[in-house]
Amino acid sequence: MGTDVSWLIGGPQGSGVESAANIFSRVCASVGYSVYGKREFYSNIKGEHSYFAVRVADRIIRSNVSGVTVMVSYDAETIFRHAIDMAQGGDVLYDSALDDVSTGDVRTLDGPFRARLEERLSSAGRPCTVPGALAEAAAAGASVVPVQFGALLERLAEEAGNPRLKGMKRMFNVLGVSLSLGLMRAPRGPLEDAIGAIFAKKPQVAELNKLAARIAYGRGEEIDSPCGPLAGAEKATRTMLxxxxxxxxxxxxxxxxxxxxxxxxxxxxxxxxxxxxxxxxxxxxxxxxxxxxxxxxxxxxxxxxxxxxxxxxxxxxxxxxxxxxxxxxxxxxxxxxxxxxxxxxxxxxxxxxxxxxxxxxxxxxxxxxxxxxxxxxxxxxxxxxxxxxxxxxxxxxxxxxxxxxxxxxxxxxxxxxxxxxxxxxxxxxVSVRRGKLLREVPPTEGGYRRFARAEDGVSPRSVLGLENGIFWNTGDESDERGHITEDPVVRAEMMDKRLMKEGRILEEVPKEEQVASYGVRGHTVVCWGSAKGPALDAISMLKEEDGVDVGLVQVKLLWPFPAALLGSLLEDASVIIDVEANQTGQLGALMRQGLGRDPDHYISKYTGRAITCTELLGALRRIVSGKAGKREVLVHGA
Amino acid sequence: MHNDWCPGCGDFGIVSAMQMALAEMGLPRHRTVLFSGIGCSGKTSHFVNVYGIHTLHGRVLTFAQGAKLANPGLTVLAAGGDGDGLGIGAGHFVAAGRRNVDMTYIIFDNGVYGLTKGQASPTLKLGEKTKSLPSPNTNYAVNPIGLAVASGFTFVARGYAYDVRHLKDLIVAAVRHRGLAFLDVLQPCPTYNDINTRDWYAGAGCGPEQGGEGEREAAARHSRIYKLEDTDYDPEVHFSEESEVNARLSQALVKSLEWGDRIPTGVFYRNEIITPYEGRITDAIPNYAENPPAAQRIAGPGLTGTEPSTDVSALLDSLEI
Structure with missing residues (x-):
């Protein structure tokens, strides 16, 4: 098994979670890993909990997993929210100054979550405190690594010759990410490069952050950890982050x-x-x-x-x-x-x-x-x-x-x-195809007609400012020139002219632009939009881990709905599994309407959090083994 | 397309004045676009032989500004009713004033929603009961001139639909103004507004023996309406000082409150010192005037080539890792 790390950093909104995640992502990408990260945040400017989960692997990945391998926490809320999601063999790096904090001290820990957490901790016989939550992580098989963030700041203040830095909690984000990179033995050079790139416009800030990074990285290196090493992977040419x-x-x-x-x-x-x-x-x-x-x-x-x-x-x-x-x-x-x-x-x-x-x-x-x-x-x-x-x-x-x-x-x-x-x-x-756009309009008797009848429903299009190209538009039904009409015959003709385009689209748009097929099997997943990422990851995990081959079809053209194309593609699929991040299965509704075929299973997630490939894998396993109901609802994530 | 406004409608005067103004200015027809809203006045764009875009209720300014910004070489006029522009479209009215795009907006102001059979519009006064209202109007009226002045329109004027020659002059001045011009046109609706009728504007109810000075004057003029240019009123902001601008703004606001026996028409406020929105775009995009969105070369080779011309390699380099 190669590298596959799920790294998470959390903190109050405005504390630099995003900068830290950018540094981490840049470092990992620059040494050749495939990176997939996502940001979660409240509708809030400052103070509420935000986090960034970044997955890093030595093969292409397109989604997050459930479970955290390395967690960086410099505030108690991150521990309360995510310690219960630690993976076996993972590491929690946390600020030991938080050991006294209990759930009641964290104002932003909203009621329902706090109640669920406290119930879980109490039923496990643990206190509702940071150590209690960390004990849950330890019970899941993760190592809990206390780090004195304050001591790191003191060293920074000393080395920078600036005593005021002792209180600079704003540096916790850079300290945290650097600690974790040290822990995972990532190469040092890319870390400083990433900091330089992210603070390119503020050279002094960049230098201070690099110094902080060196100090924290060194501390991280002292920790024995099964996570990593992030030594690097074969780098694909011309990769962007x-x-x-x-x-x-x-x-x-x-x-x-x-x-x-x-x-x-x-x-x-x-x-x-x-x-x-x-x-x-x-x-x-x-x-x-x-x-x-x-x-x-x-x-x-x-x-x-x-x-x-x-x-x-x-x-x-x-x-x-x-x-x-x-x-x-x-x-x-x-x-x-x-x-x-x-x-x-x-x-x-x-x-x-x-x-x-x-x-x-x-x-x-x-x-x-x-x-x-x-x-x-x-x-x-x-x-x-x-x-x-x-x-x-x-x-x-x-x-x-x-x-x-x-x-x-x-x-x-x-x-x-x-x-x-x-x-x-x-x-x-990319090509630029402008259709029947007119660059000039020859003078004609009777004048230009913007909505002239056309076999394909599309008339040559003049634009404002073109000589001889004057036209009228109206939200009313109109005649060929664009003037209002309520004539029943013209109305019907114009409706037909416009709506015939939908049929032509289905005929003319290349099939691979309408539907992307990653192979159709007995069990085949259908999805649209960003469900593609976890779906692709989950079916490749299912194949690797269980030897089970599940197909995947991603519908890109949703309207006009390519019912005939999709129907013929899915002919050999005996079990169709619709995966969507909504409650009702909206693609499934279009399939029922267009194909007359109801997906056999619906995997839905509507918690507001993205589908992880891990939970999707679980649902697919239940379906493939015949243990699933019609509807599988996913709920992972804080 | 034939005109289907009611006989005697004030809209005829406005569309005539528009046509006369466009003819007088000698604007090429194909460089001129008339946008309109919804309602009786919305049909105006179909009755003038320039590009005519009949849009949606309250939204005329949004379309018009978009076209003008994409191609600032166009002469853009927008027209709509008082319900359209000051009711459902009031948000756009205010925002357009703040933006000050170089174009002209004409409101056909008749106090009623004509095409839906005469409901009260935002300019109908409190307590007035026009013909088809079941009960007197329960809302205060909006002051179009005052709102325009407060919103940042840089040319604010009022015309009267039956004084076509004067209205034509105002339209010419509005179109020539560098910035956003607003023209409030008092427009009797002979079908539904039986209060502010042509006769009412002509001074009906005002007699030489009656009431105060205003009424006696109106009776002598045979009109409640008078022209600001016939008085010593000076609408122009002459120099760029806050005190000067504030003085002209407050003068216009005070003047806009006159109503009843004496209704001012003409230019209330004019400020050409303020840079139109296009100037502010040019601060960010130096060649905007010569190479606006509608004129840009986006593909090649030649006019019909399909290869994108935009070179984003520097941006992609910066994202490469």
Whole structure:
């Protein structure tokens, strides 16, 4: 068995958990490991518990596991929340100054969790204190390693010649990550490089952190541990360490999206902020380009502006999450009836309403499919991970322009808050296909007709500002020129013109862009979006550990729903297992409707936490061995 | 497309004034876009022979700003009703004022929701009971001029639908203004607003022997309406000092409260010293004016090539590990 480490750091929001996780991820990625990390946080700015779980392995991994191998905890809450999830043979590195803390001392430990924990500790005969929780970790087979974080700070103060540093608890994050890297005997050089890269803009801070890192690393090395060594793995060429929002953002830059109005919302706004931070674009053989990112007053304005930009001929998009998308529904219909090429990147989170605003969920599939009143064509397209999202973004814009309709690109919080290694994006694999976009309009008798009848339902598209290309748009039904009509015959013709696009999409979009098949077996998993990661990991574990071969089909085109294609693909699957991060099994609903086939099992998770490959493996084992019910509900994670 | 407004509707005067203004300015038709909201006024974009985008209730400014920002070479006008812009769309109204994109917004202000049969709109005064209201209006009215001034519109004016020549001049001035111009157009609705009728605006109810000075003046003018330019009112912000700006803003706000016997029309406030939104974009994107979103080369070779032209290699290098 090679390297497969699940590392976790936790702390109050604002204490540098994310920086520490970035350092850890960079170090591991730079020595050749495959890295998959995800951030969990409350809807809160400072003080509530946040944590980062990073899995590192010497083969490609795409999800988190249940169980922590190495935990870094410099606050009591991290211990209370995660000590009960330690894996056998793991290590808990914790600040021994916390030994006096009991559950009642931690204000942010919310009632229901505290009650469950206290019940568990009491029934095991343990005190409701940090040592009590750590005893649970020890009972699970983990080593508990007390470290005096204060003493490390004192040494730092001494070596830096600055007594004030003794009280610098802000350094705990860097001390913690460095301790753990020392414990796992990771190479030292990459640690200092990572710190240098992360604090590149603040050289003095970088130097101080490097000194802290050296001190803590040295302390970590003194600890005997079965975890590690993280000596390094064979490094794949041209690997990137990317964050979840970067796939769609860089995808938009490459495929020519030049306008993105947006309204701030978790977990979608990181993408817009990243676009704006990199808004000046280098263009080969041409003057520099730019992404115009506009922060609007609400999501309605965001999509309205994006439509305005699209009418003017710019590739335009907006990016939002469920609540924002709800507000956009009316506009979506306007774009549909006026055949506007528009991309809405939808980073789902748990609903309904505000729901779990910073947590994961795949709740909005059916909403995306049905959003807006009336009948109009749309595409709903879902990416399974960051790498896919880069290439899919270009596709979504091409679909939008080829078929002149709104495309909803489904992403989710799990992808958004993940940090992962992946092969460097290859822009040469992206093409820009603008469909029937007119660059000039010849003068014709009777004038240009924006919605001229067309065999494929798609009329040549003029844009605002084009000579001879004047057209009208209206949210009412319209004639070929775009003027209001209530004529019953024209109405029916226009409805047919628009809705025939859905049939053509199913015929014309390459099959592998509609559905990604990783092999169909007797038992086959169907999934969409980020459930792909744990599903792929779980079926490969099932094969390695049990010798059981389970198939996997990932549906990417969710609307129009590729029922016929999926039906024929699944012909040889006797047992279909739907895996989704929602309560009702929304892909399953589309399958019932489209294929007339109900998945035999539904594996659902709707706690707001991502599916781990470990718990999914467990559910698959129960299904394969015939011990499962129709519905398997997963609940792992704090 | 034929026009289906009610006979005698004030909208006819507004659309005529628009057409006259566009003709007078000699704007190329294909460089001009008229956006409209929902309601009777929403149909305006179908009655003018320029690009016409009939949008959604309350949302006209969102579409219009998007198009203008994507292609700042366009002349953009937006039109809509008072319910559309000051009721359901009031949030966008305020936000657009803060942004100050270089375009013109015209509100057809008649105090009622015409197309849904005459419910009270945000500009109908408290206690007024127009023809189809079951009971008198229970809300206070919004002050469109005051709201525009407070929101940051940099050209704020009022016209009257039946004074077409004056309205045309105001539209020309609004379109030529560098920044976001707002034009509140008093527009009698002959079908549903039986209070603020054409006769009412013409001074009906005001007699030389009646009431106070305002009423006597209105009777002499045969109109409640008068033009600010006929008085010594100066709407212009002349220099960039807070005291000057504040003086003009408060003057406009006070003037906007006049109603009844004396209803001012003309320009209430004009500030060309403030940089339009486009200028602020240029601070971040130096070549925005020459190379805005709609003009950018995104693929090659040539006009129809499919290879992306954007070079993100530096960004990808920085992510490589």
């Amino acid at each position: 990317v964050q979840g929002h970067q796939g769609t953002a860089i995808g938009k830059m490459v495929c020519g999206c030049r306008m993105q109005p947006y309204y701030p919302i978790t977990p979608a706004s990181d993408e817009s902020v990243y676009l704006e931070s990199n808004q000046i674009l280098s263009v080969r053989g041409h003057r520099p380009g730019s992404s115009l990112v506009v922060q609007t007053e609400d999501e309605i304005c965001a999509i309205g502006m994006a439509i305005g930009g699209a009418l003017a001929g710019a590739r335009s998009a907006t990016c939002t999450s469920g609540p924002g998308f709800s507000l956009m529904a009316e506009m979506l219909g306007w774009a549909g009836i006026n055949e506007v090429p528009l991309v809405v990147t939808l980073y789902q989170r748990s609903g309904p309403s505000t729901g779990l605003p910073t947590r994961h969920g795949q709740d909005d599939l059916l909403f995306a499919v049905h959003a807006g009143h009336g009948e109009f064509p749309r595409m709903v397209y879902a990416s399974g991970d960051v790498e896919e999202s880069f290439y899919d973004t270009g596709r979504c814009f091409n679909y939008a322009e080829k078929y002149q309709l709104p495309v909803i690109h489904m992403m989710d919080k799990l992808i958004a808050s993940s940090v992962t290694t992946c092969p460097r994006f290859d822009p040469s694999r």
